[in-house]
Amino acid sequence: MDGMKTKNKTANQAWRKKPRKFAPKSRLGCKTCKIRRVKCDLSQPSCLKCLSTGRTCDGYGAMPLACKTEQIEIKPTHNHNESADGDGYDGYLPCTTISAYEPKQWHSKDRCRISQNLGPLTVLPMTGSIQAEAMSFFEDISIKHLNEYRPCESWRKTLMLFSQTVPSVRHAATALAMIHRKYLDHHSNDRVYEPYFMKDKLLDKTSLLHYNRAIQLLLKPNSGDSAEITAVTLLVSYLFTCFDHLVGDDVQAVKHLRGGVELSRNIDNATIYDYACHDSQPSGFHAIIGQVTKQIRRLDMQAGMFLVDWSPANIEEQFTPHLILFDSAFGSLDQAADHLQSLVSQVMWLRNTEQQTSPMGTVPPLPSSLKGMVLGQLETWSSLFENLLQRGHRSESAFETDRLVSLLRLQHTIARILLSTCHGPGGEMDYDNFLPQFQQCVALACEVAAAHQRYAGSSMSTFTPEIGIIPILYIIGAKCRHHLVRREALGILRCQLIREASWDSIATASVVERVIEIEEGAGGEEQMVQCMEQIPIWERIEALSFIHVPRGQSAARLDIEYTFCGREGTHIESLVI
Structure with missing residues (x-):
């Protein structure tokens, strides 16, 4: 009997020593299932796995995707417990040197050219499966959403390259990807859209570790080239601005943006505008500086759409x-x-x-x-x-061209309306003269919104640091007193699950609804005003601002402050989100 036990024990130990056999992974699944790391049923045109869970299937790649893995010797300089993921590693670590979501041709040609231009670069190893998954999500999803309205392939490649080769950028990108994924999963799974105050729900220890680690690396004394340090600092500033906007900490996001703007003030404008954001490859860190500075200055100019006391640089x-x-x-x-x-x-x-x-x-x-x-x-x-x-x-592609054309026409039209009514003798009544232009804006906004749904999926909540249509729809709803036009703008806001920097579609829709109630009275749709002239000037809101109060012991709310034309006093209200 003892011999049988010994034999069984030996057999069990031998079985444990045998290497596990892994089945070959399918490269034919849809993009959504690949990101979620679940088995795809390969149904066409959308897989049933995604549809059954309420997700938007991003479809299948048009060509086989390549992923190259190689063994790289790692000499750790820190204790294993100090890794941001909390995963330890031994002397050898499998490191993904290229994205699993990119065609092989890009890496065999363009990546080598960038490396030669920037000098010797080392691809950083992944410190664990959590970070590897976050970086894959960043390269395939986050970068796409960051440039929602003006996609730029060379800027996307720059973000990918630096997130793979520069430690501080890697940690900043990892932190952003983790928060971004939690943000999308929360709204996709719960089917409940909570526009603000995601900080307490989304921030976790791992993402904060990466966030703080990026700051620590930036603050370390660096003996590298000044151009390289400037480029890295600007990139991290850009990613931090996106991170804090996404979690609803707009004050901190503005601080990061202000820091990037101040740093860019010392950069020659020729460096910025000589580099056109097309598919041409950058040559050296000075070109990268021009590229990222162009992005930061774009956000700087757009900040005036949601900050009254913000003045863009120069x-x-x-x-x-x-x-x-x-x-x-x-x-x-x-x-x-x-x-x-x-x-x-x-x-x-x-x-x-x-x-x-x-x-x-x-x-x-x-x-x-x-x-x-x-x-x-x-x-x-x-x-x-x-x-x-x-x-x-x-x-550009026809799809991207049509969407950008509609957006530019929309922004141009609303800018003309705002400037034409500035210092106008009729005050708020002057907006009534631009009803055809407001109607044109609503039509253009519908085109942009429809393009966004095709781009991101109708059921997916998206985030972008770029300013697009939300503040414009707010202006239409608040300043156009035509009962049908302003409600069309309100309908677009209600259908769009999107956050543009500090502008959130659902919260903005709540403010527009309240403006309509105040100006048109509480009679409801049956007693809705039929023409703009029915709203007298003293019943029109002249100046309005609102701030977001996060959820604490009470429910989250919007605090609104407004004044009427020709009437003294400031009115303050709170709207529960």
Whole structure:
């Protein structure tokens, strides 16, 4: 009997020593199942696994995807317990050197060219399965959403390269990917959209470890090239801005953005605009600096859409006419978008300056020439833009081109309305003169919203640091008093599960609903006003602001502060989210 026990024990031990046999992994599953690491049933056109769980199936790749894994010797310099994932590692570690979601041709050609331009680079090993999964999600999903409205392949490749080779960028990207994935999974699984205050629910120890580790690496004394340090600092600043906007900490996000803007002030503008964000490859860290600075300055100019006291860097210099340098048309849609963004920031600066009062309670005078000059620049921009479209410029895909064209026309139209009503003699009544333009804006917003649903999936909640249509729909709902037009804008907000920097579609819709109730009365739809003239000037809201109060002992809410035209006093209300 003892011999049988010994024999069985020996057999069990021998079985334990045998290496596990792994079945070959399928490379044919849909993208969503690959990210979730679950078996795909390969149903066409959308797999049943995704549909049964309420997810949007991202489809199947058009070509086989390649993933190269090699053994790299690791000499750890820290204790195993110090890894952000909490996973230990031995002397050898399997390291994914290229993304499993990228075609093999990109890595065999373009990646080598970037490495040669930037000098010797070392691909960082993954410190555990959690980080590997987060980086795959970052490269396949997060980067796509960060450039929601103006996709740029070379910028995407830059983020991928630095997240694979620079430790501080790797940790910042990992932290962002973890929060982004939790954000999407929360809304997809629970089917409940909670627009703000995700910080307490989403932040966990692992993502904070990566976030803080990126800060520690940035603060370490670095003897590297100054251009390299600047490029890395700007990249981390950009990722941190996205991270804090996503979790609802807009104050911290603005601090990171302000830091990146201040750092970019010392960079020559020629470095920024000589590098066009197309598919050409960068050459060296100076080109990378120009690339990331362009992204940060874009967010800097867009911040005026949600911060009244925000003045973009060098805003005074932007009033110098630049469009006269063009003969008849822009060279690309991206070039047209950059110039329009500059004009929109000027419009918002003029309006915000108008709203600021002096200590005597009067509006400080603004040179009328500035308003006329910017209006003239908007007209010139429209002419150059339409000439570009007539030439049949199609460097981007038709889908991306159509969406960006609609968005640019939408932003241009609303900028003209806002500037034309600035310093107007009729005040809030002047908006009634732009009903055709507001109707055009709603139609354009519908086109952009439909394109977004095709881009991200109708049931998926998305986040982007870029400003797109949400503040524009808010302006339509608050300033256009036509009962049908403003409700069409409200309907688009209700259907869009999207967050653009500080602007959230559902929270913005709640504010617009309250504005309609205040201005049109509490009679409901049956007693809805039939024409704009039925809303007298003293019943119209002139200035409105709102802040988000996170959920504590009470429910999350929006605190609204507003004033009426020609009436003294400030009104404060709270809306429960």
